[in-house]
Amino acid sequence: MLDNLQLLFVFAPVMNVQMILDGIFIGAVFALAAYGLALVWGVMNVKNLAQGDFVIMGGYLAFSLFNMGVGPIAALPIVAAVMFGFGWICYLLIIKRVIDNDMFVSLLATFGLSLFLQQVMNLIYGPEVQTIDSKFPILTMFDSFVTVPMAKVVSLLLAAGFAAIIIIFMKKSRTGQAIRATAQDARAARVLGINTDRIYAFTFSLNAAICGVAGVLVSIIWVLQPFYGIVYSLRTFAIVTAAGLGNLPAVIGVSFALGWVEQYAGIIMGAEWQIAAAVMVLIGVLVWRQIQLRRQRQVVR
Amino acid sequence: MYKKYSIAFGAALAVSVAGVSGGAMAKVEGDTIILGSALSLTGKYSTNGFHTQKGYDFAVDRINSMGGVKVGGKSYKLAITYYDDESTPSRASQLTERLIQQDGVEYMLGPYSTTMTKAVAPVTEKFKVPMVEAEGASRSLFTQGYRYMFAVLSTSEYYLAPVLDIMADKAKAMGKNPADLRISMAFENDGFSLDVRAGVVEKAKEYGMKIVIDDKLPADLSDMSATLTKTKALKPDILLVSGHSKGAATAARQIEEMKIDVPLIAYTHCEAAKVQEKFPKSAQGVMCPTQWLSNLPKKDDYFGDAAKWNADFKRAYPEYKVVPYQTAQASAAVLVFKDAFERANSFDRDKVRDALAATDMETFYGDIKFAPEGNNIAKPMFYRQIQADASYKPIITHEDMVYPRKASY
Numbered sequence: 001m002l003d004n005l006q007l008l009f010v011f012a013p014v015m016n017v018q019m020i021l022d023g024i025f026i027g028a029v030f031a032l033a034a035y036g037l038a039l040v041w042g043v044m045n046v047k048n049l050a051q052g053d054f055v056i057m058g059g060y061l062a063f064s065l066f067n068m069g070v071g072p073i074a075a076l077p078i079v080a081a082v083m084f085g086f087g088w089i090c091y092l093l094i095i096k097r098v099i100d101n102d103m104f105v106s107l108l109a110t111f112g113l114s115l116f117l118q119q120v121m122n123l124i125y126g127p128e129v130q131t132i133d134s135k136f137p138i139l140t141m142f143d144s145f146v147t148v149p150m151a152k153v154v155s156l157l158l159a160a161g162f163a164a165i166i167i168i169f170m171k172k173s174r175t176g177q178a179i180r181a182t183a184q185d186a187r188a189a190r191v192l193g194i195n196t197d198r199i200y201a202f203t204f205s206l207n208a209a210i211c212g213v214a215g216v217l218v219s220i221i222w223v224l225q226p227f228y229g230i231v232y233s234l235r236t237f238a239i240v241t242a243a244g245l246g247n248l249p250a251v252i253g254v255s256f257a258l259g260w261v262e263q264y265a266g267i268i269m270g271a272e273w274q275i276a277a278a279v280m281v282l283i284g285v286l287v288w289r290q291i292q293l294r295r296q297r298q299v300v301r
Numbered sequence: 302m303y304k305k306y307s308i309a310f311g312a313a314l315a316v317s318v319a320g321v322s323g324g325a326m327a328k329v330e331g332d333t334i335i336l337g338s339a340l341s342l343t344g345k346y347s348t349n350g351f352h353t354q355k356g357y358d359f360a361v362d363r364i365n366s367m368g369g370v371k372v373g374g375k376s377y378k379l380a381i382t383y384y385d386d387e388s389t390p391s392r393a394s395q396l397t398e399r400l401i402q403q404d405g406v407e408y409m410l411g412p413y414s415t416t417m418t419k420a421v422a423p424v425t426e427k428f429k430v431p432m433v434e435a436e437g438a439s440r441s442l443f444t445q446g447y448r449y450m451f452a453v454l455s456t457s458e459y460y461l462a463p464v465l466d467i468m469a470d471k472a473k474a475m476g477k478n479p480a481d482l483r484i485s486m487a488f489e490n491d492g493f494s495l496d497v498r499a500g501v502v503e504k505a506k507e508y509g510m511k512i513v514i515d516d517k518l519p520a521d522l523s524d525m526s527a528t529l530t531k532t533k534a535l536k537p538d539i540l541l542v543s544g545h546s547k548g549a550a551t552a553a554r555q556i557e558e559m560k561i562d563v564p565l566i567a568y569t570h571c572e573a574a575k576v577q578e579k580f581p582k583s584a585q586g587v588m589c590p591t592q593w594l595s596n597l598p599k600k601d602d603y604f605g606d607a608a609k610w611n612a613d614f615k616r617a618y619p620e621y622k623v624v625p626y627q628t629a630q631a632s633a634a635v636l637v638f639k640d641a642f643e644r645a646n647s648f649d650r651d652k653v654r655d656a657l658a659a660t661d662m663e664t665f666y667g668d669i670k671f672a673p674e675g676n677n678i679a680k681p682m683f684y685r686q687i688q689a690d691a692s693y694k695p696i697i698t699h700e701d702m703v704y705p706r707k708a709s710y
Contacts, residue, residue: 004531012534022526127345129550131579138558138710145533149558222523223551227345231521266527271516272490274527 004268018146019263025152027259028159029217031252033232034239035163036210042245043183043203044099046106050114052232054208057117058083058215059224060125066132072220076158079216080209087208091201099200114229121226130224155217162213166206167248179203183246231275238282328407329377329648334370336638337382337406339396339421341413344388349573349627350413353436356631357381357410359614363603364635370642379639386412390420397424406430407650410634411452413627415439415493422450431641431654435634436627438592440496443674451657451675453633453666457493458500459682460590461541464567465504467684468539471699480509485537485563487516487528487552489544497543497569513537518544525551529559542568549574557583557710564705567684573625577687584687586706591683593626593666594695603636604665633666 007015037051048054058079065075090113098109136150170176181189182199190196218224218232239258243250258278265277328335338357341350361379369376382404386393393412400406401424409425411418411434418437422445425432431449438457442450469479484505488498495517505512513535516528525542532540540563542552549568553576556566561583571577571589593607600606604613610632614624621628637660642648645656661670661679668679685693686702689709696702 007531007534015530015534018526018530022530026524122345122347126348128348129547129574131550131554133579138560140560144560147559151558223547223554225521225523225547228521228523231523262524263527266524267531271487271518271525271528274524275519275521 004270012145014142014145015267017142019267020260021146021148022152023260023263024256025156025221025259026262027252027256028156029214029221030232030235030239030258031255032159032163032210032214032217034236034243034251034255035166035248036207036214037236038240038243038245038247038251039179039203039210040207041240043179044095044200045103046095046099046204047103047110047237048207049107049110049233050117050229051207051211051236052229052234053114053117053121054083054087054211054229055215055218055232056224056226056229057086057121058212059219060121060130060215060226061212062216062219063125063130063132063224066219072132072134072216073154073158076162076213076216079212083212083215084205084209087205088201090208091204095204096197096200114233118226118229125224125226127226132219134220136220149221151220155220158213159217162210163252166210175199175202234275234282235278238278238285241282242285328405332369332376333378333380334408334642334648335380335382335404335406336408336410336635337384337397337400337404338410339384339386339393339400339412339417341388341393341417342383342385346388346413346417349436349625350388352625352627353413353631354383355614355618356435356628357635359617359628360603360632360635362617363613364639367603370639372642372646372648377642379635381410382406386417388417390416393417394420394424397421401425401428401430407648408432408638408653410631410638411435411437411450415442415457415496416491418442418450419492422447425449429650429654431650431657433634433637433657435630438496439493440499441492443672443676447675449654451637451660451671451677453637453669453677453680454592454630455680455682456676457496458503460497460500460569461543461567462497462500462504463682464541464565464588464590464684465501465508465510465539467696467699467702468565468704469508469510471702471704474699482508482510482539483535483537484510484512484539484541485514485528485532485535486512486541487514487518487525487544487548488542489548490517490519491545494543494545494548494569501541510539518548523547523551524555526555526559529555529561532561532563533559536563538564540566542566543570546570546574549576550579553580553583553587556580560708560710562708562710566706571687572623572693577691577693581691582709585689585708586703587687588696588702589685589687589693591626591685592680593629594683594685595624595629596695597665597667597683599663599665599667601636601662601664604632607665610665629666633664633669636664636666637662637669 033055040046040048061079062075094109098105134151139148178194178199182196186196239254243254261277262274266274340354365378369378384396409432413436415437418434426447433451435453440456440458472479488494514531549570557580567588577584595611597607604610641656645652669677670679672678684696686696688694
């Protein structure tokens with residue numbers, strides 16, 4: 001561990017450039033999926049354990065389209081649309097029935113959905129790892145010490161563009177306003193004539209579409225496997241817990257921070273700690289919140 | 302409820318068998334010898350589970366069509382009872398118990414993967430049922446003192462360690478000291494890969510080579526850029542990666558993306574992960590271990606040589622363009638059983654077990670001779686290097702090897 005620190009800061013400080021860049025690229029993907037989770041959690045109080053599987057599903061859709069000759073960038077809107085429809089179906093079949101029950105029912109239902117999706121993807125695509133070769137060039141810097149694949153730059157820009165569209169949509173459009181109103185007070189929103197059932201369906205579908213887009217980006221920069229979803233679920237939960245609901249700048253900030261934590265943990269403590277680091281962040285945040293909220297906690301009489 | 306019945310039934314069966322025939326009653330129905338196997342036909346190992354099943358079936362068909370197994374002057378046919386273990390170890394051991402206790406199977410063929418074999422072996426051992434397995438390579442399978450398990454394949458410590466032998470020879474030929482070589486390595490955190498790692502560590506110690514990076518990859522890690530960034534900074538001479546197909550795919554993708562220029566790169570499961578097809582640029586010059594070569598000059602009476610087995614198998618199963626070695630070794634396992642039955646000239650389990658232990662034969666898959674622990678010591682692991690023209694070239698000595706590798710980034 002010490003020699004890794006030495007390597008990082010004394011012998012090859014230029015490594016840090018690579019780490020920070022990689023952290024940003026992967027943070028952008030996390031940010032999308034985490035924002036979708038924050039949305040569903042905040043608006044509907046549903047903790048979607050199938051979040052990561054939606055991401056992987058989006059990736060596999062992009063993979064299928066790629067095999068049909070559609071490039072990943074062109075696939076993006078198609079996957080978003082398909083996932084939106086899929087989200088709507090999931091809502092009607094499952095989420096609608098559990099939304100008024102307590103938290104554990106929705107956890108169980110989405111966990112079941114997660115297992116179901118994993119097995120379906122396993123049946124269709126098989127357990128082998130799949131990749132998309134997007135044929136983007138690779139840039140090199142610092143005497144080819146730092147490499148920046150254009151695929152990652154493109155996915156960062158796409159993520160940023162997509163996030164901007166969602167922000168504007170949430171701020172300006174009538175549906176966006178209705179979603180925010182429902183999040184604040186569903187009953188008041190209903191009184192004022194908002195069809196909250198429709199808003200819930202829309203929110204869940206929007207989340208699925210966002211995950212689908214994140215999945216396309218995953219397929220460009222990483223590899224796909226039917227059982228990889230859990231890692232993304234885990235990261236999004238860590239991010240949303242740390243950032244809080246309905247706080248988009250915090251979600252983005254924490255996503256990048258988590259990207260960096262993972263990269264540095266991987267270098268300093270070894271690759272086996274990379275994902276463990278995400279979980280440790282989650283635990284750390286929970287402990288910190290516990291201490292922070294102590295003062296305000298009161299006994300219910 | 303069901304389980305209770307099955308236990309009661311199994312116990313009754315065991316008592317009756319022991320009482321009537323003193324444990325010597327073999328599972329032979331009429332003129333058919335029934336072998337049993339719990340294979341992963343669904344779940345995460347299913348791809349290789351099917352490769353294994355087809356290898357077994359192909360050998361059974363061939364042996365039956367060429368006169369079957371001759372025991373006591375009579376000719377017997379072979380048949381296999383399969384169950385799907387759903388790629389779950391606990392299911393595999395339950396099903397093995399079922400095969401033995403309820404179905405009365407007395408000769409087992411192995412499941413797919415080290416993990417499953419580890420779950421099955423204690424059961425076959427308990428019931429003293431001989432098992433020939435073809436797909437569990439982990440060294441740790443052969444340190445448990447199992448007497449009834451035999452494996453036709455080379456064990457895990459031979460997957461990457463011999464690369465260091467070849468490399469040491471290369472260094473000597475170039476007038477360098479092998480002890481100056483530096484190794485970077487990343488292994489998945491599972492039984493098989495850690496066994497591969499143990500072999501490498503031992504070999505590196507033998508030559509005095511220095512391991513500068515020794516990372517363990519979590520099972521669901523799809524990003525090994527941290528390891529590779531370190532590799533880039535430390536400029537080692539050798540990069541070794543083992544993590545089944547997904548490890549190879551992740552490594553190949555990121556080695557290409559980060560333009561890693563280590564002079565010698567080796568990883569396991571190259572063919573299964575299709576690294577040559579998917580990442581031709583970084584794959585060039587990569588060394589791949591394999592259990593078997595389809596042009597191996599070894600032969601037997603049933604399949605001819607390796608090339609003939611390969612061609613015949615493709616004719617029987619036209620969906621295969623390239624036949625994985627997993628299938629070849631499955632066929633070899635059936636051949637070993639047939640040979641043991643004939644030499645034992647009996648269906649007595651212990652006689653068959655002793656005959657298996659005394660196996661010393663040549664097959665299209667290579668020579669087979671078991672150590673007292675049950676692993677095959679007669680067959681080496683083979684190495685191939687991916688060439689610029691996308692072919693795999695067998696590497697026997699260091700002179701065959703392109704070094705340093707020329708990647709065309």
